[in-house]
Amino acid sequence: MNLLQNFNKAFESKARLGIMSVLMVNDEVSFNMLKEILALTDGNLATHLRALEEANYITFRKEFIGRKPSTIYSVTDEGKQAFNDHLNELEKFIKGT
Amino acid sequence: MNEHLEQLKEIRSIMERSSKFLSLSGLSGISAGICALAGAWYAHNKIHIEGLYHLFDPKVRSEIVPFLLLDALVVLITALASGIFFTVRKTRKQGLSVWTSTSKRLLTSMFVPLIAGGIFCLGLLYNGFFWLCFPATLVFYGIALVNASKYTVHDTFYLGISEIILGIIALFLAQWNLWFWAVGFGVLHIIYGIVVYFRYETK
Numbered sequence: 161m162n163l164l165q166n167f168n169k170a171f172e173s174k175a176r177l178g179i180m181s182v183l184m185v186n187d188e189v190s191f192n193m194l195k196e197i198l199a200l201t202d203g204n205l206a207t208h209l210r211a212l213e214e215a216n217y218i219t220f221r222k223e224f225i226g227r228k229p230s231t232i233y234s235v236t237d238e239g240k241q242a243f244n245d246h247l248n249e250l251e252k253f254i255k256g257t
Numbered sequence: 258m259n260e261h262l263e264q265l266k267e268i269r270s271i272m273e274r275s276s277k278f279l280s281l282s283g284l285s286g287i288s289a290g291i292c293a294l295a296g297a298w299y300a301h302n303k304i305h306i307e308g309l310y311h312l313f314d315p316k317v318r319s320e321i322v323p324f325l326l327l328d329a330l331v332v333l334i335t336a337l338a339s340g341i342f343f344t345v346r347k348t349r350k351q352g353l354s355v356w357t358s359t360s361k362r363l364l365t366s367m368f369v370p371l372i373a374g375g376i377f378c379l380g381l382l383y384n385g386f387f388w389l390c391f392p393a394t395l396v397f398y399g400i401a402l403v404n405a406s407k408y409t410v411h412d413t414f415y416l417g418i419s420e421i422i423l424g425i426i427a428l429f430l431a432q433w434n435l436w437f438w439a440v441g442f443g444v445l446h447i448i449y450g451i452v453v454y455f456r457y458e459t460k
Contacts, residue, residue: 174264174267177264177267177268178267178268178271181267181268181271181272181275182271182272182275184272185272185275185276186275186276186357186358186359187358188357188358189275189357190354193275193357197271197274197275198271230354247265247268250261250264250265251265253261254261254262254265
């Protein structure tokens with residue numbers, strides 16, 4: 161069971177895994193797009209985004225699309241590394257049992 | 258263990274869903290189809306009224322080729338313009354931006370075979386194989402759709418396969434070229450548009 165300890169705490173929730181999954185295959189994704197793909201509420205999504213941001217796994221910038229402000233997120237190198245490590249751990253765990 | 262397998266499945270499904278451009282409007286397909294049918298109908302009338310049906314005759318060909326090229330160009334431009342209009346309108350309604358990495362990938366994967374096909378057809382024209390342009394445009398367009406279907410709704414794959422099959426049949430039935438062309442670019446687009454519209458946009 162000590163394998164479990166290797167799992168990254170930042171990816172504990174389904175929502176955070178979802179956010180990372182989207183950002184791994186898309187260079188840049190807007191807040192609204194994430195909301196639509198993951199079917200989360202504004203508040204919920206914002207909380208998880210902040211957590212990932214504090215872990216330095218994602219960055220964001222503000223932009224205007226027409227007159228509407230939009231926040232665009234992307235994954236950092238550190239985030240990519242952490243997510244890949246997490247996937248490897250998952251794989252190891254599944255193979256190991 | 259099951260929980261982790263679920264996690265992996267979820268990750269894969271999200272990655273797949275989010276790397277596709279799903280805002281393609283069904284109305285775009287319908288409008289493009291109508292433009293193509295109008296263009297084919299106009300060409301059909303002109304060819305019949307003026308008795309220029311024998312495309313293999315070089316004299317006739319020098320008159321009809323520029324006309325058909327212009328006709329096809331007008332169809333292409335109006336179909337593209339109306340297609341872009343409905344898709345942009347749909348993304349606006351969804352509050353998304355049109356110009357994303359997924360839409361760029363969709364366009365790149367589509368335009369590589371399309372540009373190759375366009376140049377190929379110019380080569381056919383240059384060498385005097387005018388009638389071969391009808392099957393060739395259908396086949397190359399079908400390949401472009403099959404290629405692009407990885408980045409959008411899966412129905413696009415079937416539209417592409419149908420265009421390829423139609424183009425290949427047209428290759429063997431040269432006298433029906435304009436009809437095949439009208440079915441491929443007109444009727445199939447309209448069917449595709451209706452299917453996409455009712456499957457994804459009326460919910």
